[in-house]
Amino acid sequence: MEPGSDEDRTATLEAFADTIVPGAKRFPGDHAIAGVVDDPGAVEAGALEVLADPASGVAAGLAPLSQALNAHASAYADHAGLTLSDGVPPFVALGYDDRAALVAExxxxxxxxxxxxxxxxxxxxxxxxxxxxxxxGEALAEGHPGLLAIGFAQPDTDGLWRFPDFGYRRELAKRHPNTTESGSPE
Structure with a gap:
């Protein structure tokens, strides 16, 4: 990869996201995903889509953050006496434990x-x-790994969520008489 390229930035950000919520490797030569677990993690859940969304407030800073992360990874490797693989960004070249230690710092x-x-x-x-x-609803239907992992309830057949059991095992308030079947006020 060419330093500073889009592929370099993507791999670095994927490796960072994978350090936060690890996932399984997507393919045998996957360098960004460390593969320390057997289930999908943040990358498969769409971490890069969330980061790149302008509403996140970080989208414009992803390139400089990626470059800074790789600079920190190079310094970390030098300090730890590690030799990094050529052909991948420095943060991606770190093993999972070293990635986690650097992120902790x-x-x-x-x-x-x-x-x-x-x-x-x-x-x-x-x-x-x-x-x-x-x-x-669409994320659940398509098997979003995080929502499935936490056991997020599926909607009813009409796409709405209804919870017939009370969360505190008792009704906390009476339903307003003008509430429609969909849960909206009239």
């Missing part, structure tokens, strides 16, 4: 760039936990 209180790394971590986690970039 970057997100630690007092690190001057902490806010940027925390944002990347939060959005990577959000992609897995709540799929903010997808319609929930």
């Amino acid at each position: 970057l997100t630690a209180p007092g690190h001057p760039e902490r806010d940027g790394w925390i944002l990347l971590a939060m959005f990577s986690n959000m992609a897995f936990d709540i799929a903010p970039h997808r319609h929930t």
Whole structure:
């Protein structure tokens, strides 16, 4: 990969997201996904889509964050005496444990760039936990790994969610008499 290329940035951001919520390798030569678990993780859940969405507030900073992450990875490898593989970005070349250690350093209180790394971590986690970039019903129907992993309830056949059992095992308030069958006020 050419340093600073789109492929370089994508692989680096995928490796970061995979460090936050690990997933299974997508194919045998997958360098970005460390493959420390057997189930899909943040990348398959759509972390890069969430990060690249302008609504995230981080989309414009992804290129510089990717470059900074690779610079930190090179410095980390030098300090640890690691030899990084050629042909992949430095962060991608790190093993999972080293990726996790570096991310822990970057997100630690007092690190001057902490806010940027925390944002990347939060959005990577959000992609897995709540799929903010997808319609929930469609994400469930298509097998979104995070929503399935947390046991998110499927909607009723009409696409709406209804919960016949009370969450606290008792009714907390009476239903308003003007509430329609869909749950909307008249």
